[in-house]
Amino acid sequence: MGAAGIFLKLGDELTLLKETPYDSEDILQEALAKFPEVLAGPTTEGGGDARLMLVSREMGVPSTEQGPSNFSLDHLFIDHECVPVLVEVKRASDTRIRREVVGQMLDYAANAVKHWPLSLIRQALDRRASDDDTSVEELLAELRPDQDPEDFWNAVESNLMAGRVRMVFVADALPPELVRVIEFLNEQMNPAEVLGVELPQFVSAASVVYVPRVVGRTSAAIGAKSSSGAQWTRESFLAATRERCTRQEFQFVETLLADIQSRGVKLSWGRGATPGVGGWYHVEGRPTAVWVLNANTESPTTQAYLVFYLGDIIDRKVPDRIDAAVAHLEQIESLKHKLEEARASDWRRYPSIRLAEVVADPRAADIVLKAITELIDS
Template identity: 35%
Template sequence: MALQPVFVVGGADVHSLEAAGFDSEDEFQQLLARHPRILDFGSPADGRPLRLSLVAREMGVATGEDTGPTLSLDHLFVDADAVPTLVEVKRATDTRIRREVVGQMLDYAANGARYWPAALLQKSFEDTCAVDGVPLEEAYEALLGERTTQEFWAEVEERLAAGRMRLLFVADRIPVELRAVVEFLNRQLRQTDVYAVELAQYRGSGALRVLVPRIYGETAAVPGKSASPGTRRAAWAPSEIERAVGEYPGEHEAVARRLLEHAAGHGRWEGGRGQYPSALAEYTAGGRGFRLWALTLTPRSDKARLEFSLGTVRQRLGATAAADLTEDLRKLAPLAGRLADAAARDYNLWPGLTMDDLTRPGTLDTVLAALDRLLASARQDREAADHAGPA
């Protein structure tokens, strides 16, 4: 059914605005990039504004540890609750808006959660601010609160890893088939909120136009689901992680316990917030704490996975430290090829080893020795800086 005109009344004058499509998808995308407030429909639980800030338009998405970006998300936003919002834009005339766009979005979400480390997200955001001429101090004022920039982006990375994000399908007309899929996904996904945003456009004389958003897929009434991804899922308790480790067969349990003991001896570990029990190791070196690895304890112990945050090492300890750790890890056959171009990618990688990899002779010892060298080098750098004193 055709959309009826909208009438704007000003004093004795009445202006008619007729429904009009967008001239191109690029025009549609530019509009959202410049004016994210258009998508600020508020959380369904309390109507609180989302306060979206653009991280990047055409955000690259890798699909493997040893590949560069092979996919491109239309927009990535983030809000002051550190919740990432993925946006895919289609015009109603594009037949992909019916079903194909859903598969695309799930690809972006699944791979973004794995291959968007905090350092990459921060660089993308700050590059976008530079291109748009927005001072960083002004851009961060709307996001940080009491957090540092590093803490904020680490929190965004953590939410991604836990699947706590929003997926927005935006079009000038949302077909009933897409609405049905969005409503289904919202019933099934516990961590992720999914919306379809219909943005009808009306044009009048001159430059006057009106945009009328309609939201589909609100989740406030979905049983068993949090009303907003800004509400953090409870972290796995240490006792739950210990229980998961204890249920592993002997050699896998021994590897997991050595990793946890190493983290506790050089800093601390805490429970993650993902689907499966996970431990996030935060090491202290040179007076600085930084997230170094994550261990995900999947039901099949051979598929449990240890992943290293090279981007965080690059950000916190510098490129030399990241390069040294990379070279040590490249001694391991499963990582040799994946890390060949790590420097070219500015170390924005999460290389990983399965539990089966870690139980091969000498592998865990090589990993722990690499971590020890990294920590020792960081301590030496800090001591040298302290001894040198202020310049």
């Protein structure tokens, strides 16, 4: 019987690479950060063509709104479908891999979905780009060369707000107890996804080979999840919105779409699990995302919402326009506190309002259109 390992043939020579434990968890973490391709295998929804971009190692996760980062996620990636990928790494020799790591990951994901502002993720990628002596634009182009950067971030935010995240447990070997938990969670959760990746290393004097194996992609999980990576269109977005919103809310959506047609630049259709679209206008002569609409899920506990991208507009160096628009929006009672929070963060937090709150105030729809008028080129 042959020795346990992998035989690597280079030219006429055959080299045995033996499976070797990682000397430390940090070595495994560094390998993932440097070579994210080893994680970018088949997901529950798609094939094996996934690509990943590292956002940050040791990514902070707050447990309260605008609170400090109480938790530290091992890795945050974003895949080519704009889905945030949360990764926790443990060696097989770590006893926490059996139970504690599951609760830890769910804690991180629950708080990330609720308390991560998009600005926090963008700032983390800015730092990573600076550390690597590159630019965010170059990193995004490597991941999604076909997509406008603001469209990309709009889709990331839509996925995050909809809970469309991927949780990945990584180890050199996953214990059977954890594999069963991963499979169970992945079959039950939607649109969130739970996977495990075993990543043993096979080593020789001159080479290291990683052999990843994905677990959790069961036939039951694949059947339970609908394909949500396709881009929304006007027709599919309006059909979903008509089903999920009241008549008054749907009329407001039509009003915003018509406003883009009359004086805007374009509509940017999302790729998230929930129906989303961004409205773009000229600001200082440049196409700029001003708002994003999301029809949310079909659950009766979720509602459609509108997000104002004031942070992107402040980058155009037009603070007077922001002030004029906010003066209008502050007339909507439910927006006051969120606008105060956004101002305190130098507009890096994006104020949002549920469509139900817009239509509840007979003045609100007109106020929103007046605020947009203040923001865009005349």
